[in-house]
Amino acid sequence: MKSYNNLRFTIKIGGEAGQGIKSAGVMLAKVATRSGYHTYSYTEYPSLIRGGHNVTQIEIAEEPVTGPSDNTDFLIALNQETLDLHANELTSGSGVLMDTDKKLTLPKNCPFEVVSFPVPLKELAGKDLLVNTVALGATLALLKGDLEILKDLLQEAFGAKGEEVIAMNVKAAEAGYNYVVDTYAKGKNVIYKNYLEKKEITSDQIVINGNEAVALGAIAAGLQFAAIYPMSPISNILHVLAAHQEEYGYVYKQPEDEISAINMAIGASFAGARSMTTTSGGGFCLMTEGLGLAGMTETPLVIVDGMRGAPATGLPTWSEQSDMQMVLRAHQGDFPRIVLAAGDPEEAFYLTMQAFNLADKYQTPVVLLIDKNICENDQSFSLFDTSGYKVDRGKFTMTRVEDFKRFALAKDGISERSVPGSGNFFIANSDEHDEFGYSNEEIANRNEQMQKRMAKLETCATEDMAAPVLYGPEDAEVTLVSWGSNKGSILQAMKGFKERKVNFMHITWINPFPAEAVAAVLTKAKHVVNIECNYSAHMGSLIREKTGIEIKDNLLKYDGRPFFVEAIEAKLREVL
Amino acid sequence: MTDQIASITPVATDLNTPCSPTWCPGCGNFAILSAFKKAATQEGWNNTNTSMVAGIGCHGHIVNYVKLTSVEGLHGRAIPVGTGIKMANHELNVFVFTGDGDCMGEGGNHFIHACRRNHDITIVLHNNNIYGLTTGQTSPTSPHNFKTKSTPDGNPDYPLLPVPLAIASGATFVAREYAGNVKELTELLIRANSHKGISILEVVLPCVSFNKEFGAEFFKENTYRLPEDYDVTDKVAAFAKALEWGSHQVPLGVFYEEAKPSYESEIPQLQHNILLENTYMDRDVTGLLRKQG
Incomplete structure (x- = not known):
């Protein structure tokens, strides 16, 4: 358990691509949310549809949890690779649920005494497709979760596939649950831990990732036309938009390429439709020419760029924050462009809605940057509120x-x-x-x-233009500066340094840039650390360009992984 | 036939703009402009019902000479802009003007995909087999061994024929006309616009400054009209006809026409209203948000 907050724990589920790791993770997060907890999920997977190692971790806590830890308190291993790769994340007393059918074993170098629970997942499932559901049932039994909530979720998830599929899944969940109770309970009320014990629900919580938030934000903002070419990590935006177009009366069109996407959106916008396109860095390169066309012809346009590891094909299924300088400069010549950056799905939702009004008001392209960690990581939030929103056509x-x-x-x-x-x-x-x-x-x-x-x-x-948000005390020993999904890890890490006076400036307006407000914070700061997921400190460069202030202490990474909370904590310990 | 183009006198219409065409005297674009204005006047195409898009090239200047609300877009990208306009407001007549460099070179991908999608728009492909605006380089439709500034020893590449490409890509109305035949071109523009689905109208035209090979004389000598009894619904025969190009072998007229539902007629959201008129204010997404939880 984490030293700074003993009400927070991490469950990790790993297996091969195709075993339903991500969907099992989302379901577990929803079980936790419906049991009264806050959740944050982080998924790692390679650019493959089958085979290859997939893993999802779910952070569960009694108060909002916003970033991934690199420790695992409970590991669900559907294959040997999960044990081999993640045993070193276990801590003393961590629980491990593993598939006995596959004769899985903990690696010899596992550094701690852990509590393992072998379960014949495959045998109980009957077929490969249900192994993840059996594991979910078994997990709930071990963590004192409520099986009825899982059954409800299975009903919702498989409702469209018919009663037979629902019944099969419910049976699989029960099989896993009952096996654990029969084998490991031995009269105990709590078999392993009560991590998922149902609590009183105090607020209306949703679990949502950035892709879903952008799509639903666009619909709420009065989207009329979207042309989006599929690309990781934003494809799920188009899946959500495609599914609801008839109900809401907008059109989603899959074009032949990103060049067509942006030009179709410009045509539709010229004709009067609130229009958007979304892409990742490589697709944005193709859209560069259209970006300037929208600027020159003063045509409103919303573009969402979900950033991934770059350049070229780069790290297609991993995260990076390295498109900012491209988006600021893309296209020849000068024209007004508004560039925003969201820090989590909630910001992505509201900024998408705002982007549509800004595009119409200023009749120019508005780019919203989100990184893959925001696109694909599910997080729990209080239900978003759109009651204050008014469509503004300018x-x-x-x-x-x-x-x-x-x-x-x-x-x-x-x-x-x-x-x-x-x-x-x-x-x-x-x-x-x-x-x-x-x-x-x-x-x-x-x-x-x-x-x-x-x-x-x-x-x-x-x-x-909005000024950056300053989290923490105004007067601090260390000031962190960042943007994008690092927000979550930083806020999570700061919880452990409450008495040590750390504050954090989170920047969401990239162009126009709130230079005065940023400079005001930086000139008062005692020690500034700039935190970004890219090689050359894009935000650091922008701040220097706009304010003349050079931030010398940069914590940068470009390995495709997010900042785990512990990495921020380590940096804070180093500078405090 | 050179005289035919040179003798075209501008008609006084509400569609005139204060801009004077910058095309070279004798340019085939004058004839296309004239035919389009005649068709528009005859059909009542105006700013309540019609929009135009042009790409980049000599053809693209046309937007300045017709008083119809338009987009002059990017090189090669006129077609997706046109389809975007049509999806947003399918009651508009949408004309996309493009060139052989614009849509056989830079925008070839958009051309073939527009053909297979059957949006109810008309694409007018100005084909002069040369890059005129950039002062005379070879184009994707220039013949083999063709001498230009970019191919001083003759074009090593072989030409692309837009008509068979359009038929092969699934276009439901495919025609060719010579710019100088203003009367026939006017009629074809009207017929192309009334066709429900994508219409590809290749207009072959002389470039008096940079293409000495395909001048008015060439088209006078070598074009012929598809016979009265030609069956426009026979796709295989149309394809064979479309491959003809050469000495006394340049067919004019409608090669292929097929009755097929247009893209816009098959989208459920566009059945009751144009897209712009569907409700978009005050949408409630609470149900969808809750589904995420």
């Missing part, structure tokens, strides 16, 4: 205006927009153009139109 008219000037000069940079079919004539022209949109290369016009477009950023900085 300066927009569907009615005929005499002598309509689509690109009329305006101090705030924003001209009134219209759509084809309205009776208004204009050209969304990728060439430099005059107020109507006709191609125009005259000096005065060029200067006026360029200045008009760029003025949007100043307007946005004044009217919409």
Whole structure:
């Protein structure tokens, strides 16, 4: 158990790709959430559909838990590789559930005394597909979980597949549960630990990952058209959007490539639809040309970039935060772009919703950066609240205006927009153009139109840009600076340093950049550590560019893995 | 036939803009512009019902000369912009103007996928077998051994024919016309627009400045009209006809036409309204959020 918080523990389930590791993990997280706990899940898998090692860990705690630990309190091993690779994460007294059918054994170098529970998972399951469900049932018995909650979840998960599939799964869960009770209970009320014992539920909790949050945020924000080409780690955004399009009346279209995706979205947006596309770094490269087209033609567009290990194909199923400088600079020339970065699924949800309003208000592309850890890691949150949201179409008219000037000069940079079919004539022209949109290369016009477009950023900085959030005391011995999914690990680590005066500046606005607010925090700070998942400190560079302040102490990693909580704790111990 | 193009006089219509065409005198694009404006005037295409998209190349300047709300997009990317417009508002007539470099070179991928999807739009492919705007390099439709600034010793590559490519890719209306035949081109533009599904209209045109080989004389000598009794529904025969190109062997007219539901007619969300008119304000996602828990 963790020294700083004995109400938090980590369950890890591992096996081959295709054994349903991720879905078992999500189900376990939901059992925990419905039993009154908070959860954070982290999944590792290679770029394969079958074979290869998959592992999901679920952090369970009585208070919000936001980052992954590198210790494991309870390990569920469906194959030998799970034991070989993760035995070193076990601590003294950790529990291990392992499949006896496969004659699994703990490696000899396992450093601690652990409590192992062999269970004939395969035999109880009858077929390979059900092994994960048997393991879930067995786990609930060992951790005093409520089997009825699992049965409800199986019913929900397999409802569409019919009664037979549900019954098979329920039977498998019961088989695992009963085997453990029969074999290991020996009259004990708690067989191993009461980690999952049901508590009173005090709030309306959901378990959601960043992909689901972006998709649902987009729907809530009034999405009308999305064109998305599949790519890890954002494919699940399009799966969610595709599933609900008829119900909500928007269109999701799978295009032939990312170039088509962004151009379709621009076409739909030009015609008046709230439009988005999403991709990862490689797809964003292909969209670069379209990004500038949206900027030049002043067409609203939301782009979500789910960052993964790069460059080239890189680490397709692993995380990194190395697209920021590309997204800030992509495309030739100058045009206003708004760039935001979310730190967890909840922020991804609300920033996606805001991105649609910003795109319409400023008639320009808005990029939301999320990293793979946000895309695919499930976390529990209080139910998101959309009641305060209002769709804002900005300066927009569907009615005929005499002598309509689509690109009329305006101090705030924003001209009134219209759509084809309205009776208004204009050209969304990728060439430099005059107020109507006709191609125009005259000096005065060029200067006026360029200045008009760029003025949007100043307007946005004044009217919409948010200052970074400062977590922890204002006066601290150490100030951490970061962005993206590191937020969760940092906040989790800070719980162990409550009396040591650590604060953390979490930045979500990348462009325009809240330079004054950032500088104000940094100039007051005694020691600053910049934390990022990339090689060259993209945020550190941006801060230096915008504020002139160089952060010398950088904690960087680019191995595709997130910052485990212990790594942040170690850094804090080093500098405090 | 050179005279035919040179003698085209601009018609006074509401579609005129203050911009004067910058095309070279005698350029086939004048004829296409004229035919399009005639068709638009005849059919009542205006800013309440029609939108245009153009790619990059000499053809792309057309957006400045027709007073219909339009996008001049990126090189090769006009087609996805056009399909995006159509999905957002399928009541609009959508015309995509593109060129041989624009959509056989840079945007070839979009062309074949648009053909197989059957969006109800019209693609007008200005094919002059040369890169004109960049002052005369070989194009994907330039013949083998063709001498240009980029192929001074003759083109080592072989040409791509847009018509058979369109048929093979699944287009449901495929036609070719010569720009100078303004009357026939006007009729074909109207017919292409009224076809339900994707219409590919290749317009072969001379580039007076950089393509001496495929000038007006060439098209006068070598084009012929598909016969009256030609069966536009026979795909295999259409394909064979479409492969013809050469001395006295450039067919004009409709090669292939197939009745098939358009993309937009098969999307449930687009059956009652255009996409823009579907409700999108105040959507409630609470049920979906709870499902995650």
